[in-house]
Amino acid sequence: MEKEFNPFIVSGYKGQQYFCDREFESSILKKNLENNINTTLFAIRRIGKTGLIHYVFDSYKNNSKIKCIYVDILSSYNLKDFTNLLATVIYNNFQEDNSIGKKIINAIKSLSPIISFDNLTGNPELSFKLNDTKQYESTIYQLFSFLESQNKKIFVAIDEFQQILEYAEKNTEALLRTYIQTLKNTQFIFCGSNQKMMHEIFNNAKRPFFASCSNLHLDYIKTEKYFEFINQIFSQNKRKINKQSIDFIIEFTGCHTFYTQFFCNYLYSSGIKNIDFTDVQNIALEILKLNENTFFQYRNLLTSAQWQLLQAISKEEKLYKAHSKLFINKYKLGTSSMISRGIEALLEKELIFYNTSVENPYYETYDKFLMRWMQYK
Ligand SMILES: Nc1ncnc2c1ncn2[C@@H]1O[C@H](COP(=O)(O)OP(=O)(O)O)[C@@H](O)[C@H]1O
Ligand SMILES: [Mg+2]
Known part of the structure; x- marks a missing residue:
């Protein structure tokens, strides 16, 4: 059966019928896209960032003047990976059965990619055999240029964008920022879960992307x-x-x-x-x-002190004052500096997060099932 x-x-x-709300957030995102504003979307994991992007892109599916491209770069570790992923999604987003699709696909083929097929899905995967970083840089530029040269608005979402901080090449941000600035018909959404890294990319005055986008926060x-x-x-x-x-x-x-x-x-x-x-x-x-x-x-993965602290945070559900005597004594958690180190480690391992989207920020356990399980123990 x-x-x-x-x-x-x-x-x-x-599809929309299985998607709950997000009316406000999607209207902001659409307004930005349609008015030449790039957006950063950062929020905790599993709250619905990726879903929101698909929901918004889905709403343009019958609009022949707009093309939406989604790329998740979590699996990339360098500029080469990034180039391959970008080429693959662009290639797979255009079909040869219409003139624009044909033009784009031919343009990509002119860069001589190796085309293989994913074992599971059967979808084409593109990769390049280039000699040095400079060639990858120029390939990225060419890919964006192909998109630009069509008579369409192009919306590109780069998911798990914080991954570029892990790249071997340290100039990736500057490079992308430079290219993006030259594009006129292409708008971007930069999405990411790691709050610390995303903040570093977009809110650090010393970095290329500083103040270049409008921030959109996603809450429960x-x-x-x-x-x-x-x-x-x-x-x-x-x-x-x-x-x-x-x-x-x-x-x-x-x-x-x-x-x-x-x-x-x-x-x-x-x-x-x-x-x-x-x-x-x-x-x-x-x-x-x-x-x-x-x-x-x-x-x-945790020391017993870290585990005990995680259990205490789970029991509290919302921990406003991590260093209060009341909290430390209630769960017998040792000294204030032990708490500091413990919190640091749990944040790093993404077992808790600091919810700053409310007037009184608090620590909260990431995994809600783990939180409930710990409460019963
Ligand atoms: N508004 C929504 N309504 C219903 N399901 C949603 C909604 N947003 C996300 N989801 C579902 O919740 C899960 C987590 O969402 P996802 O978009 O992957 O989160 P994130 O990208 O923030 O980690 C996914 O399975 C997704 O299908
Ligand atoms: Mg996601």
Whole structure:
């Protein structure tokens, strides 16, 4: 039997009808794109940055004057990788069955790429065999020029952009900034999860991208909006769920998009038609059990003091005053300097983050399921 389609998406983008809210953020993003403003989109992981880009790009799919290109550079370690990824996405975004597509594809072919095919997807992958960095630099420039020369507006999203800080070549930012400045029909979205690195690239006055873009911050989806969305999707699919159960899901997952989606996906896949509060609680326990192995792996990555601190932060949910006597004594966490070092390590390992998008900033555990699991321990 064919598996029933699950309307709670947990990977990739499947269409507007499965996408919750983000009306405000997408309107800003579109306004920027259409008015020649480059945007940086940075926010914590798994909140919906990549989803938002696809949602916005999807809205232009029937517009023949606009072409959207999305490239994720997480897997790249140098300019060569970057060039190959860029060439591949451009190549795959144009088809030879129309004149512009043909022109672009021919232009790319004139750079003599090696074209291979991905084993899993069968999609073409391009790579270049060039002698030195300078040649890669000029190839990037040519790729952007091909795009520019079409009679279209081009919107390019570079996801996990902070990765360029890892490149062997240290001038990548300056190089890209220089090229981007010369483009007239091409607008960019720079997206990234690592707050510290993204801040370094865009908010450090000594770096090339400083003050070159408009910042867009992505916060948790409003609970009322998520409530409506969950309710609607279940009822559209002939499932019954009550208010208490939806409230529980949102609370349990902290309304952190991936975790909320995952919970609903799991609940949906259980096949229960008439969902009651006990079902939802059982599902919560099942999910924690399912993830237990991952949680134990986290523990192996940490010292026992770090683990204890993470547990304390999880129990607090929102830790406003990490150095208060009250907090330190409550969980017997040692000295204030131990807390400082512990927090540093947990931030570095991305097990917690510092939420600064509110009036009173606080520390919070990244993984909402880990947070709940630690609370029960
Ligand atoms: N607005 C949304 N409505 C429903 N699902 C979403 C929404 N935004 C993101 N998702 C889903 O949540 C998960 C995490 O989102 P993603 O965009 O990958 O986060 P990020 O890029 O910030 O790490 C993905 O599975 C995605 O499909
Ligand atoms: Mg992403």
